[in-house]
Amino acid sequence: MRQVLLTRRQRIFYHRWQCIEIRELNRLGCLKGMVVHMAGFFGLFDYSKPGPGVQKNASKKKSFVIFFEILARKFWKLISVNLLFALFSLPVLTVGLANTGLSYVTRNFAREKHAFIGGDFIDTIKKNWKQGLVVGIINLLFTVVAVFAVVFYFQVDDIIGYIALALMLSIILIFTFMKYYMYMMLVTFKLSIKQLYKNSLIFAFAGFGRNLLLFFIFGLFYILAALILYMDLVIGILVVTFMYILLFPAFRMLLIQFTVFPLIKKHMIDPYYKEHPNEDKDAKRALNIFDDEEDDDEEKVFEDTLPTEDEEPKTTFPRQYSEEEMRRLRRKHRRKDEDDDGTI
Template identity: 35%
Template structure:
């Protein structure tokens, strides 16, 4: 489990950041969680308030029936809605959210309110462009998935060849969606840490998503399990937990487990670039 956890020193300065190295293991994670718990509650509440437009969209997909099919559909909306809110979110809001979590996951101090709003402001233009990309992909992917699913489920009027092609295309859509989702494990962390163009951020995030796929799948399984457990007993309890702590907990886990990847690759690259600049 220790292989999933880590931290790195950041290149973008920020107030309230102090240098204190610690071992990236499971005990450290729970120590950070316990010492920052009340601040995580504060951060979660702020994040929920400023994510209300996204939450309203998620609730628009909630079925109004009470049948077995509707209950299952409600459970799916709650699970995937919580994961989308916690990982992708509304990009400008999530930058402030991630900055505070980045510091907390590195056992560094952060002012919840001031740092949250300051880094929304600092990264707003870049995050707004990312939000547009997220919205476009979120609208197109379900349509394409539904299109190929309908072809796959058609009867004898469609040949087996076209059904197989549609099945493979649908599989590709699912794979693309998953990869783009786990890219967000890194996108915001890189955005609030390095001065890079969005194209570079997306490129690096894609590289990390693919080159550390097993780690990312492990993280996804953990946060998926948290989402399922949150809503597994009762929907109202799941909603209350989401308002209180769940997105912050998921975000803390993501930042805590992906930092070693960024440290290993991007921090070394940044140091080499600075060295080359000084020599020139």
């Protein structure tokens, strides 16, 4: 269990209360013992008693509950990273880079890990710009070809045209499922472009149920957008554009990360650490997938044990760094070990 230290001021206050070292009470020796016994008798202000704590086998929250809790906590940060995504997507050809940065930040949010919106977004693009650019262009070309193919086969009024149209729609569906996994694997693993698409194709079928669920959820949003456009074209364009720039891509990517990660963990991460239990612990920590036993073995940063009456408080909370100081520290550590990028 992660533990917490009292600050020096709180410790001193605790000592003074526990030992009745307040000047006025020290003058009245008879009150010294009485107050201590009253604290124990009524159970008030008796900080030496252990609290209820958290049960080890406490029931876990449902996944959708955790998702909406994360969405509520990170709402304004999602808006911030979505604005960055919209900005980097403006040249169109760089949409793959924008998805790379967005995927890393939302992956950390989904795994309940901290992420610097601007710093991590840009750093991830710098580290993966080649693959991100290539994947983005390939996906863009596929989309253009698929749209032209659907329009063409839709106009062919015979059995061959219907079969070709159905086949093309099936390919588009599978490729859409593949894209749910591409950027997640791109920022998490060291894979070639070929391996990236091969694994994405495997997951498109291995996680067919959850992929279909995501497709259905996003489809509802697209239908809603189409209805708004149908009701009033001008207002609809403004509303849809506003929601796209403000939130939707980040929300979409967060939901994807939250949904597909268990499958990736089961088929890629767990087998790797089963064969290499002592390797890439930094990456394991970055993904927040330590087991309870491993978590107990980690160095404890904070401690909730209270000092004895004769013990002086030795430590306090570590000083809090500003975001700018944290950026400088991150750059300093990055220069020391450029290869340690949190990938497996």
